[in-house]
Amino acid sequence: MLAWVFFGVAVWAVHGLPRRQAMCLMIAGGIAVTATGLLAAPTTSTDSYRYAWDGRVQAAGVSPYDHAPAEAALAPLRDRWLFPSGTGCGGPDRYPIPSAGGATSCTRINRPGVHTIYPPLAEAYFLLVHGLSPEGARHKPLQIGGALLALATSAVLLIALSGRAGFRDRAPAYTACYAWCPAVPLELVNNAHVDALGVLLTVIALAVTNRHRVLGGALLGAATAVKLLPAVTVPGALSGILAAGGKTPARRMLDALAILGAVTLVVALAYLPYVLASRGSVLGYFSGYVDEEGYGEAGSKDRYALLRLVLPDSWALSTALLILGIAVLHVLRHGDADRPWRGALVVTGVALLVFTPGYSWYAVLVVALVALDGRWEWLGVPLASGAAYLGAGAVSGTVAYALAALVVTGGFVARARIRSSPARIYGRSSL
Incomplete structure (x- = not known):
């Protein structure tokens, strides 16, 4: 928790610095923070x-x-x-x-x-x-790989944000939201979770998909073929596809097919060599994992923790899917096609809040999406996820997720009020 406090203060401080100074500090700090994950063997995951x-x-x-x-x-x-x-x-x-x-x-x-x-x-x-590891290297090459992927993600974020209109001066601070986040050195470097590769591919995909839909879809397919979670960002790539007005239905259909077709094709091609080489199912332990973690039977684990505060256990799964479906529909109808990362952040964040997974590294994807979008309130989700994983029990995880949901709601209300304020309407807002 203390590391997260220092992280928040440091990122806030960078906002007030000149661009060159902020850039140097962000890069040096990002390298230093990432390097801390290399100092020990994996500590909280095997x-x-x-x-x-x-x-x-x-x-x-x-x-x-x-x-x-x-x-x-x-x-x-x-x-x-x-x-x-x-x-x-x-x-x-x-x-x-x-x-x-x-x-x-x-x-x-x-x-x-x-x-x-x-x-x-x-x-x-x-x-x-x-194949690249020397004999007897043990866990260290995987940690080094995680560090390189994390640094690459920071570089992509910095480049993407610097090239965005009106974001050049803010790019270092936004990138620091990912590069300095305590979850990155712990989960992606020290514990060497392969999510580092999935996050990198997702960030690149969302940065290019509004201009290159097939490429963006292919990268999202690759991210999904690394870790299934990035699939929840696909609706973000389709932001506004069902919006009234604008493009013709035929044009929208072609845009959707370009993305979804590329996603599907890449996932299928990735699985094909293993399907041909394997005697058993290439889904491995997936169905067993779903049962073991309590996604099928809410009462057996701490999944759906927030929904189970107000609903019977038997309603949890269907309600979670309904809420997630509403979030997806909202993004498809009202999402900003020029900011696909925003819709991806909403759907991913909502998914984690309704399913309340017990593994903290899943939420590192949210950290990267926050860096792309700047909606800091969603950082409560990875913080809550860490509390659920490292905390003393189910109560601490439920409380943490509840607080995260309140922070997200507060951020939504605050932004809605800013958008509807007279200063904003008449163009006098400084935000």
Whole structure:
């Protein structure tokens, strides 16, 4: 929490600096903040161990979707780092696995009895990192990859914001919303979550899609093939497609098909090699994950936490989908086609508030969208997500998400009042 306070104060301070000074400070600060994630082994997640394993399995010519890490068929690929034994199994975050002869055996890989859940371009990234890593490098190449992707995202944000009319002087401060956010070094660098690649592709896609719809759609498809969450930003790319007036219905249909067709084609092409190479389902553990995390049965986990405060558990899923559908329809009808990131932020933020996921790295996408759009109130969502993941229990997560929803609502009301103020109407607003 203290890191978030310092982050907010620092970003606010940058707003008042001359552009050159703000630019230098943002770049230096972004590099320093990112580098902090490289100082230790993963601290709050074990997902990167699965990444390293999946890369190793693919390098051996085996589809990661065919075997779980605990299966004996992959035993020749094991080493003492990912699969300790004896006293090495006494450390934290160790998961027992069957072993011959009754010896104590375990792994650092979570859920070792299930197949991988990651989409194909994530798997391709794991293979690439494995191929570029020196022998015995362990987790560090994945962390370095996360750092490079995070810095690349900051660079794209800075370039995109600097090229936007009226944003040149504000670009460093807006970029700092992402580059300095505490969630970035923790989740994308230290824990090396592959979301770093998905966020980068999403930011590039939304920055270009209003001018190059096919390219934007293709990049969103690639982001979705890295981590499924970026799919919720697709309505943002279609902002205003159902608005009254403007383009003809035929033109709108062509625009929508250009984006949706590119998304679908890239996702299909990404999955195709793994479909051909795998004996099992390339969806991996996805259905099991949905059940395990309580998305299908609201009462079993802390999902839909805000909705369950006022509704029966049995209504939670349908209500969440209804609210999300309303948000999507609003963006399609009233969204700004010149600012697709705004619609993407609304739909993504609403999705996280109604589903209240328990993993904090999902919300890093919101941080990047805030940097693109500047609606700071949505930063409450990643802060709440972090509290839900690292907090003491369900109550802390629910309270955090509730506070985030209140902040978002307050920001919406405040902006609505500014838009309707006489100074704004007659062109005298300074905002």
